Amino acid sequence: MTGRSPNEAFENDIQPLRDALGCITHFRLLRQERQPFRVNILSSLGLNSFRPVPLRGAFDLTLRVGLEFRIKRVEGEVSSGAGYAVAFVSYSYQYSTANGQDILSFHWAPESLGPTAIRFPHAHIGPAITAGQTVLRPGDLHRAHIPTGQISLPAVIRLAISEFGVTPLHDDWAARLEATETVHSAELHG
């Protein structure tokens, strides 16, 4: 999706994420003030002000979501009425227990700073799962960066419903996620 202005691109391209999140939570995404988005300037979105939100279901899970993006000019499409698009440049999705123990995290931060930066998309299996295991890196396995492809937010939400017993808020959640995943996957892959 794209838009004829940076703000229209934002509205068009972010709405699928809201639709996907709406399958499991009523919490909203935090964004910058109501002002024109500037082209190529980094901005971000955080579910519930980058704090965990509780999820209803078989287990006491929470989810944290943060994403960074830039509005990019889409060359050659202005004449057709579509001149800007959202390009995501990082994400962090984390499932935790209600008391804050990490269960599973998905990270991608190719522009991350510092010598410890891991710039390829990866997952962490958290201490809530790995604590006490002695098969591999006892006491430390949660720090392993397990390579993944780029993971869309709708895919992470489907995981919650279909595998972690989170109660969907809409009967047509599968169709909603299918519709939004195509859009967000394309945005992640530029």
Next chain:
Amino acid sequence: MSRVAPETTTVEESADPDFEYISREGAIALLDELAREYLGIGGDEFVRRYRAGDIGDVSDTDVMMLAMIIPLTEQ
């Protein structure tokens, strides 16, 4: 490790069903609040150390979330 906590008071009241909005000043306060909660340091110190590559494990979810607030402090 981040527990479920009340929503921050730095977010503007909004009837928008999709988004909450935060000002530059609100984002600075939010970053300071969460940096103290997650890392025990102020927001200014977090930004300085993050940009200097001196923040430890930048692949930690808490650190990633804090880093994602920085753009909102510069809007």
